[in-house]
Amino acid sequence: MMEPAVPPRSGRERGPITPEGVLQWLLEGNRRWVGGQLVHPHGTVARRAALAAGQDPMATVFSCIDSRVPPEIVFDCGVGDLFVVRTAAHTNDGLVQGAVEYGVDEALTPLLVVMSHQRCGAVGLAVETLNAGRAAPAHLEDVVEALRPAYEAAKALPGDQVDNTVRAQIRLTVEQLHHDSMLEPLESQGRARVIGAYYSLDSGAVDFHQA
Numbered sequence: 187m188m189e190p191a192v193p194p195r196s197g198r199e200r201g202p203i204t205p206e207g208v209l210q211w212l213l214e215g216n217r218r219w220v221g222g223q224l225v226h227p228h229g230t231v232a233r234r235a236a237l238a239a240g241q242d243p244m245a246t247v248f249s250c251i252d253s254r255v256p257p258e259i260v261f262d263c264g265v266g267d268l269f270v271v272r273t274a275a276h277t278n279d280g281l282v283q284g285a286v287e288y289g290v291d292e293a294l295t296p297l298l299v300v301m302s303h304q305r306c307g308a309v310g311l312a313v314e315t316l317n318a319g320r321a322a323p324a325h326l327e328d329v330v331e332a333l334r335p336a337y338e339a340a341k342a343l344p345g346d347q348v349d350n351t352v353r354a355q356i357r358l359t360v361e362q363l364h365h366d367s368m369l370e371p372l373e374s375q376g377r378a379r380v381i382g383a384y385y386s387l388d389s390g391a392v393d394f395h396q397a
């Protein structure tokens with residue numbers, strides 16, 4: 187099986203690649219997923235061996251735990267391509283944000299994608315719990331509380347409350363990461379870029395927020 191053309195890597199030895207170049211690469215992989223033309227690149231023993239001494243991923247993806255949205259599949263890439271941080275509805279705290287910082291600053295990925303998705307169950311749980319004025323069981327309450335700002339931002343909007351909250355959570359997470367003390371200077375220097383993305387369960391398409 188032919189492997190798709192892959193642009194130069196972003197790591198220390200192979201020279202820089204722009205955030206826009208990585209975005210195009212992700213878009214091409216997602217088009218293959220949408221069109222049912224997956225090539226499953228970078229899944230060979232040779233690839234494993236080539237990366238054994240060090241990783242050199244293209245992008246950091248901060249996304250939801252949902253089993254239907256595995257980043258390596260929806261972007262049709264493979265081992266060593268993505269630095270992935272996943273939590274319920276990409277809820278964030280210091281430990282999580284440290285992992286995201288590691289991907290961007292230590293693994294030198296020029297693009298950070300904050301990706302949520304249609305019909306997010308974690309957001310649905312938060313909306314249901316907060317609408318009812320209840321507490322969620324055990325540590326799910328931590329997830330619900332982490333989603334409260336997105337819930338508050340979206341609750342007065344017309345339309346689907348869960349989808350509006352999903353989109354607010356993307357926006358608020360991107361804003362938060364724009365102001366991260368490690369990421370902000372990288373963005374202002376053009377070495378890294380943080381963007382939001384929304385994944386459609388129905389079509390498989392990722393809609394990147396260009397702003």
Ligand SMILES: [Zn+2]
Pocket residue numbers: 250251252274275303305306307308309
């Ligand atoms: Zn989700």
